[in-house]
Amino acid sequence: DIQMTQSPSSLSASVGDRVTITCRASQSISNYLNWYQQRPGKAPKVLIYAASSLQSGVPSRFSGSGSGTDFTLIISSLQPEDFATYYCQQSYSIPWTFGQGTKVEIK
Amino acid sequence: EVQLLESGGGLVQPGGSLRLSCAASGFTFSSYAMSWVRQAPGKGLEWVSDISGSGGSTYYADSVKGRFTISRDNSKNTLYLQMNSLRAEDTAVYYCAKVPNRYCSGGSCYFDYWGQGILVTVSS
Numbered sequence: 213d214i215q216m217t218q219s220p221s222s223l224s225a226s227v228g229d230r231v232t233i234t235c236r237a238s239q240s241i242s243n244y245l246n247w248y249q250q251r252p253g254k255a256p257k258v259l260i261y262a263a264s265s266l267q268s269g270v271p272s273r274f275s276g277s278g279s280g281t282d283f284t285l286i287i288s289s290l291q292p293e294d295f296a297t298y299y300c301q302q303s304y305s306i307p308w309t310f311g312q313g314t315k316v317e318i319k
Numbered sequence: 320e321v322q323l324l325e326s327g328g329g330l331v332q333p334g335g336s337l338r339l340s341c342a343a344s345g346f347t348f349s350s351y352a353m354s355w356v357r358q359a360p361g362k363g364l365e366w367v368s369d370i371s372g373s374g375g376s377t378y379y380a381d382s383v384k385g386r387f388t389i390s391r392d393n394s395k396n397t398l399y400l401q402m403n404s405l406r407a408e409d410t411a412v413y414y415c416a417k418v419p420n421r422y423c424s425g426g427s428c429y430f431d432y433w434g435q436g437i438l439v440t441v442s443s
Contacts, residue, residue, distance in 0.1 A: 242426070243426070244426040246429040246430075248364075248430075250364075254435075255414055255433035255434065255435055255436055256356075256364065256414075256430070256433055257433070258429055258430060258431050261429045261431075262426065267431065299363065299364055301364070301366075301429065301430075303423075303426050303427065303428040303429055304426065306378050307366055307378075307380045307381070308366040308369075308423075308428055309366065310363055310364040310365070310366070311363070312363050313363045313364075
């Protein structure tokens with residue numbers, strides 16, 4: 213199975229900050245990497261698919277990059293509604309696996 | 320508007336069975352693969368199973384293989400998850416999720432719409 217490791221596991225940031233979350237795969241997964249946001253008590257929501265493609269309706273302050281084993285999710289200017297947990301997910305091979313999550317909290 | 324509504328969750332004893340349903344609307348159900356993803360209390364996301372648009376191809380996580388069965392009724396726009404031989408470690412919120420392609424493969428397996436989730440608790 214492909215292991216997905218996110219860092220950091222949590223972070224504190226202020227509104228307006230630039231936030232960077234990284235995800236590392238245990239083997240190369242090309243660009244088959246997706247990012248989700250999950251607010252407390254809610255279902256996850258896809259933000260980015262295929263490493264860098266912005267899902268329809270997602271604000272442009274979210275961006276993704278990377279290929280191979282190393283990937284990054286950037287929130288360019290953190291908004292109040294962005295405080296949530298973020299997960300990466302590989303879609304290279306079954307079983308589809310998720311990172312452990314990165315919780316973004318208010319500083 | 321795409322809507323996914325899970326039902327059938329609840330409390331079940333270890334070794335028991337439960338069938339989850341997910342009623343879909345707002346899209347041509349048979350044209351898209353569907354998946355189940357679960358989340359244990361306070362934990363991260365775990366993919367459980369997926370099924371192709373026609374229902375002809377199914378895949379499972381090792382943790383549920385041989386105990387869970389995914390199926391779909393395209394005439395009723397409904398996805399199912401039959402869960403047998405349930406264990407305490409199956410306790411989780413179960414989400415049904417839509418895949419943006421007929422098959423969940425080749426880099427296309429991400430989840431573009433999710434249900435609200437249904438809680439399954441396995442306990443004596």
